[in-house]
Amino acid sequence: xALGSQGEALDVVIVGGGLAGLACGRALAxxxxxxxxxxxxxxxxxxxxTDEVEGFRLDRGFQVMxxxxxxxxxxxxxxxxxxxxxxxxxxxxxxxxxxxxxxxxQSPLDALKSLRPGVATWQDRWRTLLxxxxxxxxxxxxxxxAAMETEDFLRGYGFSDGYIDxxxxxxxxxxxLEKDLRTSAAMLRYLFAMFxxxxxxxxxxxxxxxPDQLANGLGVECGRVVRAVADGEVVLEDGxxxxxxxxxxxxxxxxxxxxxxxxxxxxxxPRCRSVTCLYFAxxxxxxxxxxxxxxxxxxxxxxxxxxMSNVSGAYAPPGxxxxxxxxxxxxxxxxxxxxxRTQMLRWFGPQVGDWRALRTYRxxxxxxxxxxxxxGGARAEMRMGAGLVRAxxxxxxxxxxxxxxxxxxxxxxxxxxxxxEG
Numbered sequence: 283x284a285l286g287s288q289g290e291a292l293d294v295v296i297v298g299g300g301l302a303g304l305a306c307g308r309a310l311a312x313x314x315x316x317x318x319x320x321x322x323x324x325x326x327x328x329x330x331x332t333d334e335v336e337g338f339r340l341d342r343g344f345q346v347m348x349x350x351x352x353x354x355x356x357x358x359x360x361x362x363x364x365x366x367x368x369x370x371x372x373x374x375x376x377x378x379x380x381x382x383x384x385x386x387x388q389s390p391l392d393a394l395k396s397l398r399p400g401v402a403t404w405q406d407r408w409r410t411l412l413x414x415x416x417x418x419x420x421x422x423x424x425x426x427x428a429a430m431e432t433e434d435f436l437r438g439y440g441f442s443d444g445y446i447d448x449x450x451x452x453x454x455x456x457x458x459l460e461k462d463l464r465t466s467a468a469m470l471r472y473l474f475a476m477f478x479x480x481x482x483x484x485x486x487x488x489x490x491x492x493p494d495q496l497a498n499g500l501g502v503e504c505g506r507v508v509r510a511v512a513d514g515e516v517v518l519e520d521g522x523x524x525x526x527x528x529x530x531x532x533x534x535x536x537x538x539x540x541x542x543x544x545x546x547x548x549x550x551x552p553r554c555r556s557v558t559c560l561y562f563a564x565x566x567x568x569x570x571x572x573x574x575x576x577x578x579x580x581x582x583x584x585x586x587x588x589x590m591s592n593v594s595g596a597y598a599p600p601g602x603x604x605x606x607x608x609x610x611x612x613x614x615x616x617x618x619x620x621x622x623r624t625q626m627l628r629w630f631g632p633q634v635g636d637w638r639a640l641r642t643y644r645x646x647x648x649x650x651x652x653x654x655x656x657x658g659g660a661r662a663e664m665r666m667g668a669g670l671v672r673a674x675x676x677x678x679x680x681x682x683x684x685x686x687x688x689x690x691x692x693x694x695x696x697x698x699x700x701x702x703e704g
Contacts (some may be wrong), residue, residue, distance in 0.1 A: 292316050294696055295516050295526040297508050297541070300328025301682060302673040303532030304496035305357060305689025306696075311500065313697060318524065320506040320516070325490075326497045328534065329648065330682070332488030335640055336563070337599035339488040343559040343645050344456070344588065344608045347492065348473070350480035351683035352421050353690065358495060364486040366594040369573035374401050374448050375629050376578040383449060388481070401578065406445040413439065413474060420475035423679050424468055424658055432458070435467035448578040456576075456586045459555040459610055459649050468658025469679065486594050492682070511541045514669035528696045531666070532673040532689065535650045546666050552676075553651035558609040558644050560622055562637040567592060567603040568630040575629065583609045583618065584625050605637065612644040650676035664688075664695055671695045 294310055296303045299321030307319045325331070331342045347354070349365060370385035381400045402410070430438075432454065436446050446463075454470060455461040485491035507519035511531055516524040531538050535552045569575075572593035576586050586608045591598035598604040607622055619639060626634040653662075653676040662677040673692035678684035697703045 291514065291525040291527055292318065293526060293700060294318075294528045294530060295320065295524050296530040296532055297511060297516060298328065298530075298532035298534075298537075298674075299323070299326040299493070299497065299502050299504065300532060300534070300674070301330060301493060301496065301685035302675065302677075302689040302692065303328075303530065304493055304500065304502075305686045306530050306532055306673055306693045307500045307502075307689075308357070308496060309690050309693035310696065313693070313702065315697070315700065315702070318526075319500055319502045320508060320518070320524075321502055321504045322507045324504055326502055326504070327490055327493035329645070330489050330493055332490035333641070335561075338561070338563060338602075338604050338640060339590075339597045340561050340604075340641055340643075341484075341489045341559075341590075341606075343557055343643055343648060344586070344606045345484070345489050346482040347484060347489070347682060348476040348480065349483055350476040351681070351686075353683045353687040357686050357690075358492065362495060363491055365483040366486050367572070368482045368484075368588070368593055369571045370481045371573065372449070372453060373569075373573050373575045374452075374578040375575055376400065376448065380575070380578075380629075382573075385481070401448045402445045403442050405440065406442050409440050414478050417471045417475040418478055420472055423472040423684075425660070426658070429656075429659065430467040431464050432467050432470045433463035435470060436463070447580060449576065451580070452576040452578065452585055453574070455610065456574075456608055458654060459557050460654075461580075461585070461610060465654045466657035466659075469654060472657075472679070473681075484590070484594055486596050488594075488597065508541060510543075511670065512543055513667040526669070528669050528671060528699045530671050530673055530692050530696060532692065534647055534674060535653075535676040536647055538672055538674065542666070542672075554647040555649040555651055555654070556612040556644070556646045557648045558612050558618070558642065560607040560609070560619065560642045561640040562605040562607065563598070563640050564603050564605060564633070564637045565601065566633055566636065567605070568633065577625075581625070583613065583621050585610050587626070587629070604640075612646060618642070649680050652676070653680050664692055665699075669699065671699070 294317035
């Protein structure tokens, strides 16, 4: 492909090799459009990345794939990803004990065992089935719904305070990265439908397999740092100027705001939700199941725990196991690991003393805040100028599916700009 800085401008330059930029590139490649795809990091994926440390596969934070996502099913080859499923349910830890909440359609015997009181009343269980029925038919995020926060929706639905605090708050708090459940109820209903239809999974070799599959054959240029963008032009850190008929800005929201011309930037700096993930290695896991443990007491700092090697054996070397521990926010200080171990001792007992710390990730820009609050409202405007389009989950909805869908919509906007729609 011809360089945009030499001779005639190429058709498109895409800035950002995360899921949105890769999905955009794939759509343009299918349409026969020439493009360059520039990524600042050493590999593709953006926030969806996996590091290999001492034979363990560490995702950049606890991440899952929901196989029911419509756009993901359309774009990704699930067979090649070899998706490995989590247990359909959760273990709610309270005091010195725990109670397993199981999907009655997938694990009926476990569901019967969980009928004892402690987390959910009979009314809560009945209302959960009603919510399952109400949401099951959703295929995409419903638009145009009245603005309502998740907690208000759950209370209005009739769920008890205990069930909200012990299950919904830690479970969806871990998804939304906030325990106040201020996220739009439209997002709750959409994700409840996705979880209900197919549960959660990870690729056998880690989440990095998703962007790697998307990037195959696209000729992504990694290590190319962009300094500024404008209509039809990208300026790189090394001074190269790339000219194209259309520019797609497919970075995260904060980076997009920094790169956009001043006239297009938001008046208020976008806010992000943050999360901390600690990984531990052990020879003896606290469970044989690939199940999510939830903090039913709200005593923290840990919100949820999972033995990732029980979900996919490829996450750990033979004879060892990988434990993922999630803390909402990014608390600083040297005492965090000690506080985590103290809580884990209450949950799992003395075996925690044998856990070996591998790595701690403090992810400051994990989710765009405003996109979660307005989920279900109007989509963000993608066209920023005659030759400038933006893409990213903050333009659609905060999910893998939202990023992929945003990339496709950006490609469609580019084709219109090139006069090649239809």
